[in-house]
Amino acid sequence: MRPFTMNVVQDMREQNILALEHAKRDNRKVVGMYCAFAPQELALAAGAIPVSLCGARHEPIAAAEKTLPRNLCPLIKSSFGFAITDTCPYFRFSDFIVAETTCDGKKKMFEILREYKPIHMMHLPQGTDRPAAVAWWLKELKILKERLEENLGVEITRQNLREAIKLCNRERLVMKRLHEMNRLDPAPLAGLDMLTAIWMKGFNVDKEDGINQINQLIGEIEEIAASGQSPFRPGAPRVLLTGCPVGIGSEKVVRLVEECGGAVVCFESCSGIKTMENLVDEDEEKDPLEAIAECYLKIPCSVMTPNPGRFELLGRLISDYQVDGVIDLTWQACHTYIIEDVNVRNYVKDNFGISSIQLETDYSNSDLEQLKTRISAFIEMISGQ
């Protein structure tokens, strides 16, 4: 049984375009953000609306390839393509864009994108194991704060920051509670629906509305779970998805896993649990910017070296979600995630004795059949067929 609220959730991106248009008419500012490292609290404290700029669709890639090399990850090409073809209303409505020096491809792409929009580039540390890493990131947050104040003509106060922190923490908590519904066996929500729900939060114009909606969805899922219903057949192997960011538009692997009889019960990737795990410290004594810096730097992305947090998180998730197999999805030419797969594979095998598979693909449909064979064989293998 599918929760009724999903019908509303799945149309949020389109619904919120209208809300965004109204907000713009009321002179609200919009801050576009590409990555989980972008601190939403600052945009909120500036009275602006933070929106996700996704780059999860195949359509704009051909346009992007007129400028960018073909051998580049589809996420970067898609993001760039949306921007230059003016086909993403969220990009169009953005008054200001926050970018980060995550991977090399993104940071050089943003240099070109500067022609189209005011972009502020935050410099991430390369890793978190140096004593100065948090101090560096804190400095970057201070620079961003000044840029936002200049560009949006506002002052970001400590009080506004504290309120934004609380709001974002509440959003993280509700998203985490939703995600954790699929700890249940059988899982009550299809992986594709879970992805849709967590993905759409990035398009919320009003976070309070979004939180209410997810609460409503959780209520429905609780009823489904209580009656023992599940969208999966009994004994469907439980799969954890890790690796590159996946969104609606680039969900083909999630779709295939579930078509082949698997249940995607856990999303470790960017839009998933990775960014819901840590809360910003709400302690009144603490400098709010410092609290934000500490929290965001804990995101275990493969651009960090070393990246121990990813393995610590994977380990916890494999146990908590009773995972039977791990799929490490890497987009073509995403060097950091592709290389890190070796460590993922060994970690999963050595510590949990379960199987993992790396799937390297892009946003196109050209390899659907090959992917299907790999995924079916993986599902057959972990089902002990």
Place this chain on the structure above:
Amino acid sequence: MHTVGLDVGSIMTKAVLFSDDAWQSVVMPTGYSPREAGEQAFARLLRECGLTRGDIDVIIGTGYGRVALSFIDKAVTEITCHARGAHYLVEGTDMVIDIGGQDSKVILTDGAGNVTNFAMNDKCAAGTGRFLQVMATALGCDVSELADLARDAEPAQISSMCTVFAESEVISLLAQGVGKDRIIAGIHRSVATRVAAMAERLGQGKRITFTGGVAKNEGVRECLVRELGLAIITVPESHLAGALGAALIARGKTPAPPCPFQ
């Protein structure tokens, strides 16, 4: 109990009927329609065995065309089927190297026919039967003659991994006057290098069985032995491993009751 395994590959369709301990097979080209090839192979198999559809307890389809078959009870991937089939053909197999028409795979098993890990080539024809077929055409010979033509020749260097580029490389080697035998030996080595790299990334096998149509090519097998430094077993029925595996898996299945929702 009669079970049938139907392996609809990109080039050949293989059907195997298992009755108690005896089995029979049919092989025919797939052509442009995997659905028709599957149906025809099945019909021919029944005819040759003197049976009708009603006599068959379970049919399992495999191979890339498995999704096109409407009359099967279940589809199982060729990876699972080859593991089971190879174990039946060569007992105790713990690594299967399967090179078929459009892809190559290395499968690790538990020694009892169950998959523990696998790797598949990327979405391109390098290291596949199709690669050999394209090269054979460029050299004006049949794919079945390749091994004999290359016997004992020193392999020429073929560095392109892509089938399209390798074809032009072969043509320029011919223009330079390099012997056909050396070029073919080079092609064999190129396929083997690619597949061996995949095998080495996956782990080590003690009892390696080579299956799929390309296992018929002694030249590729010898190159694989040299690349891996290990013995590699082939049997005359190696191309039937997938269909055999499917028929064997079908033996362990009771026919599913008809699903009211489909």
